Amino acid sequence: MSAPLRRLVLDVLKPIKGPSIVDVARELASLRGVTGVNITVKEIDVETITLSITVKGDNIDFDLFRERLEELGCAIHSIDQVVAGKEIVEEPNLEE
Numbered sequence: 001m002s003a004p005l006r007r008l009v010l011d012v013l014k015p016i017k018g019p020s021i022v023d024v025a026r027e028l029a030s031l032r033g034v035t036g037v038n039i040t041v042k043e044i045d046v047e048t049i050t051l052s053i054t055v056k057g058d059n060i061d062f063d064l065f066r067e068r069l070e071e072l073g074c075a076i077h078s079i080d081q082v083v084a085g086k087e088i089v090e091e092p093n094l095e096e
Contacts, residue, residue: 004033004059006088009081012051016044018073021051031068033059050077056088 014024021039029037034057043050051074055065066076083089 003084005084007083008055010053011077012053012074013077014049014074024072033057033061
C-alpha cells in the first residue's frame with residue numbers, strides 16, 4: 001500500500017462564471033479523506049481566477065480530488081507541494 005497523501009498545494013484556474021470559491025471549498029472539503037481546504041485568490045483575469053488551494057487530510061484521493069475540480073470547471077495549473085506519509089513534515093524556516 002502506498003503512503004497516504006496528507007497535504008496538497010495546487011495552483012488552480014477557475015472560470016469567473018460558475019461556482020463561487022465558497023462552493024468550491026465546500027465541495028472539496030466534503031470529499032473522502034479531506035479534513036480541511038483553504039482557497040486563496042491569487043489573481044483575477046477577464047475570464048479566469050487563479051487560486052492557491054491547500055488541502056489537508058488523512059488520506060487524500062488525488063484522482064477523486066482532481067475529478068471533482070474538473071467537474072466544477074477548474075483546471076490544475078501546477079502542483080506546488082505534496083506531503084505524504086504517516087505525518088506532515090513542516091519545512092524548516094531557514095530565514096531564522
